[in-house]
Amino acid sequence: MAYILISDDSVSMRRMLSFTLAEANHEVMQAGDGEQALELARQHQFDLVITDVNMPLLDGLSLVRELRALPNYRYKPILLLTTETDPEKKQQARSVGATGWILKPFNPDKLLAAVRKVLGH
Amino acid sequence: MAIDMTEVQQLFYEESYEGLDNMESILLDLEVGTMDKEITNSIFRVVHSIKGGAGIFKFDRVVTFAHVAETLLDEMRNGQHVVTQHLIDLLLNSVDVLRMMLGSLQGEKTLIIKEVEACQHQLEAVLKKNQEIKTTSPEVSPVAATPAEPPPPPSLPVVTNSQKIWNIHFKPYPSLLKTGNDPLNLFRELSNLGELTVTVDTRNLPDFKELVAENCYLAWELNLCSSAELNEIQEIFEWVEGDCDLKITLTSESVPVSDRPPASELSGGVTESTPPEPDGRPTIATVEIPPLVASEPPQVVAATVHEQIPTPPQDSLKIESSPVVTIQEENASVLATSPAKVQIKESSSEKNNLSNTGQQHNSETSSIRVGIDKIDALINMVGELVITQSMLDQVGQSFDAARIIQLRDGLAQLERNTRELQESVMRIRMLPIGFSFNRFPRLVHDLSSQLGKKVELKLSGEHTELDKTVLEKMSDPLVHLVRNALDHGIEMPAQRLAAGKPEVGMLKLHAFHQSGSIIIQISDDGAGIDTDKVLQKARNLGLIHSEENLTEEQLYELIFHPGLSTATQVSDLSGRGVGMDVVRRNIRALGGTIDVKSKRGKGSTFNIRLPLTLAILDGQLVRIGHDIYILSLLSIIESLRVNPKYVNALAGRAEVYKLRDEYIPILRLYELFDIPATTTKLEEGLLVIVEGDGQKIGLFVDELLSQQQIVIKSLESNYKQIQGVSGATILGDGNVALILDVAGIIQLFHHRTNYLTRHHSIISSSHVATMTI
Known part of the structure; x- marks a missing residue:
């Protein structure tokens, strides 16, 4: 069981994520934009952050950059949700410090596999 | 995993429609020739979310279409397109197409594939990287929704049930740990594919004094005995590509499962390997891979690692294609330029607030979105009610005449609680009229260009709340009145100029509270009602006697008469079977009233008065x-x-x-x-x-x-x-x-x-x- 923060401006996506993760016995917190996610990340100690790239107020890549600047999140896994298959975008994601990415659309199994990959359980 | 998706799907529809409404209103506000990054970005996000959600539910056609629109919007926000009227119209058309597609998925609308295709072709024609989208994205074909992993290289023979020995040279760059990747996790994933032997190479470990705890100095030689294909192994390393030197080599292949030799024999110079433990735990456990996270001091790493220099297997068997995969940091320039590209300035434009508005879609399973504050107020109120109840309870348990004052106080409090609770509950049904108003910018935009008129629409009082049912039932009458104002009220630009009026006509929608009612005003500065014509019609129809003299107000009232309204309103836009009489009937059915004031040459104002609630x-x-x-x-x-x-x-x-x-x-x-x-x-x-x-x-x-x-x-x-x-x-x-x-x-x-x-x-x-x- 891990404590996971998900950040996405789409309610249905958040619902889908939190539902899937909760089914796998993870504890989930939700943020609707990057700023909110950052604020929650400061207040709580998450084991994993999963964030969308395109969000209002603070986009996903900037969020990753901000999180990496926080002592508690320097080595924490952070996964980006993206529809981009463009290698350039992936490079961008890496350069800001994202651990990896989950390609949208994904099915629950794929999401959980990615979570297992970074959490080890 | 089986998850009941219907609820999420419903949410997806609601959200998508809301997003499309936003997108529409933003597009209508968009000025030709401008480029506001935040505005295009917010439109982009709408399409992006629809694409993402549609992908989950395998709405392939929506994904395909949204992808094309998204690509265009991506180019727009990167400043590759200047906003033209054509572009705005095209995107508005895309909104309609997406609505239609979503509607058809819900079974409420029929899908006209021709329209989808036509719009998609138009979008593709505008795209700058038209070529790219065709080659790089498989989504353009209507069948395939983004496959998450690349298809296996065709040259690799697909031999199932046969074991191969893969040699993997993995040398992370010192910075690898900074992305939160942990080699241990990668090894665990690999061990899920088959038997894994791990040998660590500590040659690059610096002196303790120079050691930076956050860097990764280790390299690994991995031998994997597995039936997995190259792409499966590559996928595991996908996230660290570019942060490491990686060579994956096939050393032997097509060993049938049945006579698979023990892993130790196959792994060449590596002697540390042991067969997997019976519980299937990864073999790496026996190789004492030190934890690589920063919490462990690095000197411990050095101490526990076996001092062993690996001897990579010789004579790697090579397959014709290229089983040797070397991933290098090739585009350093990309790295340097990309962050600038990513940082999209969040201008504090008002448009940010648009995400809160959205038009209402009354689907069969009609639901209502309620602000948290309203719910909180309700809970608060119930709490007080409980307190009052327990207080009365106490009074009742040992009641005597002396406590009558307490009883009276309690009852008064109960009355107040009940009233407040009632008001709070009623507030839940209240929605801002903006839900209804928001469709008008588009309507006015389309209609005025169709009529060749120039019209500016002003909305005010959108936050005025009224009952959901009233709101829904007011929708059609309002549309009719707005159409009328455009069609009959506001004159052609030339006429307006000749009359000494500004070329652009003004149409105002205003809502406000007045003594327990909601007033909605629809006013235009057009030609006003032609009373002579109305009178003539009324006389022809025998509604009034020719000698009767009517006041101006009485004349205006005539336009609500069934026979008359349709008679005077024949034009290409009207004739949809809804006349002013129907408008009035609908409003009366809601317990409201409508009247009109008009001045020849100056314009007309319709006043609608509605009750706050029907309940x-x-x-x-x-x-x-x-x-x-x-x-x-x-x-x-x-x-x-x-x-x-x-x-x-x-x-x-x-x-x-x-x-x-x-x-x-x-x-x-x-x-x-x-x-x-x-x-x-x-x-x-x-x-x-x-x-x-x-x-x-x-x-x-x-x-x-x-x-x-x-x-x-x-x-x-x-x-x-x-x-x-x-x-x-x-x-x-x-x-x-x-x-x-x-x-x-x-x-x-x-x-x-x-x-x-x-x-x-x-x-x-x-x-x-x-x-x-």
Whole structure:
């Protein structure tokens, strides 16, 4: 069981994520934009952050950059949700410090596999 | 994993429609030639979310279409396109297409594939990287939704059930750990594919003094005995590509599973390997891979790692294609430039707030979104109610006369709690009228370009809240009025200039509260109502006598007349079967009124007055015999004691009362309901003058009782519909009282007395008189 923060401006996506993760016995917190996610990340100690790239107020890549600047999140896994298959975008994601990415659309199994990959359980 | 997706799907629809409404209104505000990053970005996100959600539910056609639109918007936000009217129209068209596709998925609309394709082609034509999208994205083909992993290279023979030995050279760059990747996790994943032996290479470990704890100095040689294909292994390393040197080599292949030799024999120089433990735990556990996270001091790493220099297997068997995969940091330039590209300036534009608005879509399973504050207020209120209840409980347990004050206080508090609770619950049903207003920018945009007119639309008071049902039912009448204003009100630009008016016409929608009602005003600065034409039509139709002189207000009222409104409104836009009479009927059905003020050459203003809610009304209790009935306070004009000398009995049994200059028909309710009355003498009871459906009538009742808020209980759902009765309620003493429907009663009355036909002259004068509201 891990404590996971998900950040996405789409309610249905958040619902889908939190539902899937909760089914796998993870504890989930939700943020609707990057700023909110950052604020929650400061207040709580998450084991994993999963964030969308395109969000209002603070986009996903900037969020990753901000999180990496926080002592508690320097080595924490952070996964980006993206529809981009463009290698350039992936490079961008890496350069800001994202651990990896989950390609949208994904099915629950794929999401959980990615979570297992970074959490080890 | 099986997850019930219907709920999420419903959420997806709601959200998508809301997003599309936002997108539409943003597009309509977009100015040609401008480039606001945040605005395009917010549109981008709408399409992006739809694409993402549609992908989950495998709505492939939506994904394909959204992908093309998204690509265009991506180019726009990167400044590759200047906003042109064509682009705006194209994107608006895309909004429609997406709505249609979503609607068809819900089974509410039919999908016209031609439209989808046409729009998609247009979008593709605009794309700068048209070529790219065709080659890089498999989504353009209508069947394939983004495959998450690359398809296996075709040259690799697909031999199932055969084991291969993969040699993996993995040398992370020192920075690898900074992305949160942990080699241990990668090894675990690999070990899930087959037997894994791991050898660590510590040659690059610096002296302790120079060691930076956060860097990764280790390299690994991995041998994997597995039936996995190259791409499966590559996928595991996908996230660290570019942060490491990686070579994956096939050393031997096609070893049938049955006679698979032990892993130790195959792994060449590596001696540390052990077979997997029976519980299937990864073999790496035996190789003592130190934890690589920063929490462990690095010197411990050095101490526990076996001092062993790996000897990579020789004579790697190579397959013709390229099983050797070397991933290098090739595009350093990308790295350098990309962050600038990513940082999209979040301009503090007002448009940010747009995400809160959105139009309402009443699907069959209609739901309502309620702000948290409203729910909190409700919970708060219930809490207080509980407190009051326990207080009363205490009083009741040991009650004596001395505690009567406490009881009275408690009851007063209970009353306050109940009222507040009621108000809070009612507030849940209230929605801002913006939900309804938001569709008009698009309507005006489309209609004005269709008509060749220039119109500016101004919305105000969008936050005025009204009952959800009222809001939904007001939708069509409002559209009709706006259409009318554009079609008949506002003139062509040339005409306007000739009349000394600005070329651009002004259409205003304004909503506000006024004494317990909602007022919606629709005003234009167009030509106004042509009263001569209206009068002419009315005379032709025989609605009024040619010699009759009508006041201006009475003339305007005529446009609400069924026969007339359709007759004067023939144009290419109208003729949809909704006339002003229907508008008025709809509004009256909601317990509202509509009137119009107009000035030739200056414009017209329609005023709609609506009740705040349909579930509660301010009622006047009246007594007839032993029964109590309720009249809506809004319908009552005045109540008076009858002066017999003003009562005229007309031929038959109809009576009229002369009130100032009007003749008002008298209806004895006890007669209508056939119940015993206390008195049949008019001067002993009271006459309540009410208005419904534009006509006044005097209702004769025994007595007026109190006024109070009435919770309406539907008669239809509990019993059946009865003409003249709009519902029922339960009174304080537990009795049921019927709520009278004034318009229905007037109809009943006319039906009974046949008043209209026999006394045409009087009814027509009273009819006209009632129009002065």
